[in-house]
Amino acid sequence: MDLVLEYVVRGAHGVFFSAAGDFIWLPIAMVFIGVLLGIVIGAVPGLNGPFAMALSLPILISTFGVSNAALLPILGFLIGVMKGATVGGAVPAILFNTPGTPDAYLTTLDGYPMAKNGQAMKALKIAHFSSAAGDTFSDIVLFLTAPVLAVFIERILDLPEKSALIILSLSFMAAVSGSSAIKGLIVGVLGMLLALMGSTLSGNGPRMTFGIIALGNGLPVTSAVLGVLVISEVFMGIEQSARDRLSRVAALENPLSGDNSFGLKDIRAIMPRVCTSAVIGTIVGALPGIGTTLAATLGYESARRLSKHPQKFGTGVPEGVAATEAANSAVSGANLIPVLSLGIPGNFAAVFLILAVESVGDFTLGPSLFRFTEIKNVEGYGMIINKDLVTCFSIFTLMVLGNVFNWTIGSWFLRSLGVLARIPKSVMLPVVLLITFTAVYAQDGGFVAIWIVLVFGTVGYVLRKLNVSILPFVIGFILSPKLEELVRGAYSASGGDSFFMLKSPLALAFLMIAVAIMVLAGRRKPHRVP
Amino acid sequence: MTSSTDHRRWTPNPWDIGFGVVTLAASLVALFFWFPHDIKGGFVEINLAGRLEPGDAFFPVLLTTTMVILSVVQLLSVALTRTQQEPDTTIGKLTPANLRFLLLFYSVVLAGLAVMYWLGPLTTALLRGLGIIDQSYRELLDTAPYKYLGYVGGGFVMTAGLITWAEGKVRPRAILTVVIVLFLSLLIFGILLKNIQLPPNADF
Known part of the structure; x- marks a missing residue:
C-alpha cells in the first residue's frame, strides 16, 4: 500500500512541481483554459469536445513540442476540454431547444420546457450539477478499476490473447456503433490497411505508397483522423444548412421569470436520479464504442420509469435534465478505462488522448502501465521506477483538477454563455474548416496535410451518407500498428504456426465471441447512425 | 393520406450490394496487383537464425483477406436478407x-x-x-x-x-x-x- 501511495504522491507532485522542485503553473493553467474552452465549445451548436480536441492537438504539439515535458500540459488541456464540453452541451439544448449533439436532444425534452416556464437558470444549474457529479463519479470508478483491470490483463494475456482482444473490441464497436456490423467491420479493416501505408517493419523500404514519395513516412495520423471526424462533419453540416437554410434560432421571451433558485432541497430531489444515471453512464462508458447517446437515453428512461410522476417527463421536470446530463457526462471518465488498461480507445475523445500520448514523450499506454515496480536507488545506475505509472497518476491528478474547475467556475461560466448558443452552424462550420486547415498545416508543415484532410473528409462524408459508422474506421486506423506488432510477435513466437491465433483457448474464446457478436448484430434491423 | 408503409417493398438495397462489390473488388485488386508491386518484403521470410518470421506483406495480406471474407459475407447477407426499404429514402446511399x-x-x-x-x-x-x-x-x-x-x-x-x-x-x-x-x-x-x-x- 505504501508503494501505491508513493506512486500517487509522485504523480501528483509531477503536476505541481518540476524535477528540480520548483512550482510549475503550466499544467494547472492548461487544465483551466481547457475546461473553459471545452464549456465554450460545448455551448456552440454543432461543435463538441472531440472537435476542439482534434483542432487543438496539432496546435499544442506545434507550440509545446514532443518532449516528455510537453506531455502533461498537452494532456491537461485535452482533458480540460473533454470535461468542459460535457457540461457546455446543455446550454443550447436548454436555452434554444437546439441539441448540439445527439445525446443533448434528451436534455431538450425537459430543459427547454423549463426555460419556457421561466426557469432557464435553474435548468442550467441542474445540468451543471448533474454533469459534474456524473463526471466525478465516473473518474473515481476509473481511478479504482483501471489499475486492477490492467494488472489482471497483464497477468493472463499474452500476444495472441491481446491480438484477439483488439479484434473483439473492434467487432464490438462495429456491432454497436453503426447500422450494419459487417459494413462497420469492413471499414474498420480498411482503416487498419490505410494506416500501414508508408510503414515498414522489415527494413525493406516503405510499403503501399503507389510510388508517391510524400507517403514514404506514412499518412499523417492527425490529419487523417481530423479529416474523417471533423471535416466530414463540416461537409454534413454545411450541406444541411444549405438545404434547410438554417440560420437563426428563436430566443425565448423571458427565460428567467420563474423560480431559478437551486439549493439543498433541489439537490436532494434530483440526487437519486443523478446516482442511477452516473452508474448507467459509467457502465456504458467502460464498453468501447457505445457512446453518450445510449447512456443519455438509458439514464432518461430509467429516471422516467423510477419517477412517481412519469407522465410529467417532457414538460419541464428537473429530474429529466439531471438524469440525462449525469448519464452522458459519466461516459467520459469511464471511457478511459479501456484506454489506460488496454490501450484501446472507446470513443473519439479517447482517440485524441491516445494520439497525444503517441505523438508526445515516451509514455506508453496499456496493461504494463500499472506495474508497481519497487522504487529504489541503485548505485551507479540511478533510480528504478515505473515512470509511466507516475505519469499515469499525474494524468489522474489533472482529471481531478479538471473536476475541481468544473465544480467551481463551471457553473458560473456556463450561465454566461447563452449568446454562443445562438451562433448558427452555417457560420461556425466554415470557421472550423479554416482552423482545421491551419492546425494540420502548422503540424505537418505543408499543403499535403490539407489534401489528406480533404480526402479523408470525403471518405468520412461518403461513409456517413452510406449510413456506416466512422468510429470503427478511426479506431482501426489508430490501432493498426499496435495490432500488427502483436500479430507478428505472436506468429514469430509460435515458430511460424499458421494457427497461432487459435492455439490459445482464451484467444480462441475472444475470437468466437467476436464472431458471435457479429452474427447477433447481423440479425438486428438496420437503423440510422446518429 | 397514404401512409409510408404502403410504399415499402421487400428488396435488397442496391447500395448494400454495391458496397460489398466495391470492397470485394478493391480487396482482390490489392491482393493480386497492388501488394505484389508495392510491398518489397514477402508474406513470411527466413531470418538470419533460420527461423520463419513475418515479412512486410504479412499483416496487409491478412487484413485484405479478412476484407475479402467480410465482403463476401456482406454480399451473402444482402442476398439472403430482404430489407424493408422505403423507395424514396435518402438514408444509406449517395444521391x-x-x-x-x-x-x-x-x-x-x-x-x-x-x-x-x-x-x-x-x-x-x-x-x-x-x-x-x-x-x-x-x-x-x-x-x-x-x-x-x-x-x-x-x-x-x-x-x-x-x-x-x-x-x-x-x-x-x-x-x-x-x-x-x-x-x-x-x-x-x-x-x-x-x-x-x-x-x-x-x-x-
Missing part, C-alpha cells in the same frame, strides 16, 4: 444532390486554397514589377504583411463563400464574424505562437 454538393463545396474550398497559395507570390511579383519592392515572396516570408496575405485572402474567400452559400444570402454580421475570426487567427497563430507557420508559407 445526385450529394454529388452536386461535393462539387460545389470543393469548388469554393479549392478557390479559397488557390487564393491562399497564390495571393502572396502574385502580389509581391506585381509590386516587384512596379518597382515598389526588391525582394521575392520567398525572401519576404517572415515579413508582415506579406506573410499574412495568402492566409487572410484565401481564408476570407473560403469561409465567406461557404457561409454565403449555406445561408443563401450575404449577411453583414456573418462577414463581420469571418473578419473577426481571421483577425483572431492571425493574433493566435501568427503573433502569439511564434513557431507556427501559416499556410502557404511552409510551401515556399
Whole structure:
C-alpha cells in the first residue's frame, strides 16, 4: 500500500512541481483554459469536445513540442476540454431547444420546457450539477478499476490473447456503433490497411505508397483522423444548412421569470436520479464504442420509469435534465478505462488522448502501465521506477483538477454563455474548416496535410451518407500498428504456426465471441447512425 | 393520406450490394496487383537464425483477406436478407444532390486554397514589377504583411463563400464574424505562437 501511495504522491507532485522542485503553473493553467474552452465549445451548436480536441492537438504539439515535458500540459488541456464540453452541451439544448449533439436532444425534452416556464437558470444549474457529479463519479470508478483491470490483463494475456482482444473490441464497436456490423467491420479493416501505408517493419523500404514519395513516412495520423471526424462533419453540416437554410434560432421571451433558485432541497430531489444515471453512464462508458447517446437515453428512461410522476417527463421536470446530463457526462471518465488498461480507445475523445500520448514523450499506454515496480536507488545506475505509472497518476491528478474547475467556475461560466448558443452552424462550420486547415498545416508543415484532410473528409462524408459508422474506421486506423506488432510477435513466437491465433483457448474464446457478436448484430434491423 | 408503409417493398438495397462489390473488388485488386508491386518484403521470410518470421506483406495480406471474407459475407447477407426499404429514402446511399454538393463545396474550398497559395507570390511579383519592392515572396516570408496575405485572402474567400452559400444570402454580421475570426487567427497563430507557420508559407 505504501508503494501505491508513493506512486500517487509522485504523480501528483509531477503536476505541481518540476524535477528540480520548483512550482510549475503550466499544467494547472492548461487544465483551466481547457475546461473553459471545452464549456465554450460545448455551448456552440454543432461543435463538441472531440472537435476542439482534434483542432487543438496539432496546435499544442506545434507550440509545446514532443518532449516528455510537453506531455502533461498537452494532456491537461485535452482533458480540460473533454470535461468542459460535457457540461457546455446543455446550454443550447436548454436555452434554444437546439441539441448540439445527439445525446443533448434528451436534455431538450425537459430543459427547454423549463426555460419556457421561466426557469432557464435553474435548468442550467441542474445540468451543471448533474454533469459534474456524473463526471466525478465516473473518474473515481476509473481511478479504482483501471489499475486492477490492467494488472489482471497483464497477468493472463499474452500476444495472441491481446491480438484477439483488439479484434473483439473492434467487432464490438462495429456491432454497436453503426447500422450494419459487417459494413462497420469492413471499414474498420480498411482503416487498419490505410494506416500501414508508408510503414515498414522489415527494413525493406516503405510499403503501399503507389510510388508517391510524400507517403514514404506514412499518412499523417492527425490529419487523417481530423479529416474523417471533423471535416466530414463540416461537409454534413454545411450541406444541411444549405438545404434547410438554417440560420437563426428563436430566443425565448423571458427565460428567467420563474423560480431559478437551486439549493439543498433541489439537490436532494434530483440526487437519486443523478446516482442511477452516473452508474448507467459509467457502465456504458467502460464498453468501447457505445457512446453518450445510449447512456443519455438509458439514464432518461430509467429516471422516467423510477419517477412517481412519469407522465410529467417532457414538460419541464428537473429530474429529466439531471438524469440525462449525469448519464452522458459519466461516459467520459469511464471511457478511459479501456484506454489506460488496454490501450484501446472507446470513443473519439479517447482517440485524441491516445494520439497525444503517441505523438508526445515516451509514455506508453496499456496493461504494463500499472506495474508497481519497487522504487529504489541503485548505485551507479540511478533510480528504478515505473515512470509511466507516475505519469499515469499525474494524468489522474489533472482529471481531478479538471473536476475541481468544473465544480467551481463551471457553473458560473456556463450561465454566461447563452449568446454562443445562438451562433448558427452555417457560420461556425466554415470557421472550423479554416482552423482545421491551419492546425494540420502548422503540424505537418505543408499543403499535403490539407489534401489528406480533404480526402479523408470525403471518405468520412461518403461513409456517413452510406449510413456506416466512422468510429470503427478511426479506431482501426489508430490501432493498426499496435495490432500488427502483436500479430507478428505472436506468429514469430509460435515458430511460424499458421494457427497461432487459435492455439490459445482464451484467444480462441475472444475470437468466437467476436464472431458471435457479429452474427447477433447481423440479425438486428438496420437503423440510422446518429 | 397514404401512409409510408404502403410504399415499402421487400428488396435488397442496391447500395448494400454495391458496397460489398466495391470492397470485394478493391480487396482482390490489392491482393493480386497492388501488394505484389508495392510491398518489397514477402508474406513470411527466413531470418538470419533460420527461423520463419513475418515479412512486410504479412499483416496487409491478412487484413485484405479478412476484407475479402467480410465482403463476401456482406454480399451473402444482402442476398439472403430482404430489407424493408422505403423507395424514396435518402438514408444509406449517395444521391445526385450529394454529388452536386461535393462539387460545389470543393469548388469554393479549392478557390479559397488557390487564393491562399497564390495571393502572396502574385502580389509581391506585381509590386516587384512596379518597382515598389526588391525582394521575392520567398525572401519576404517572415515579413508582415506579406506573410499574412495568402492566409487572410484565401481564408476570407473560403469561409465567406461557404457561409454565403449555406445561408443563401450575404449577411453583414456573418462577414463581420469571418473578419473577426481571421483577425483572431492571425493574433493566435501568427503573433502569439511564434513557431507556427501559416499556410502557404511552409510551401515556399
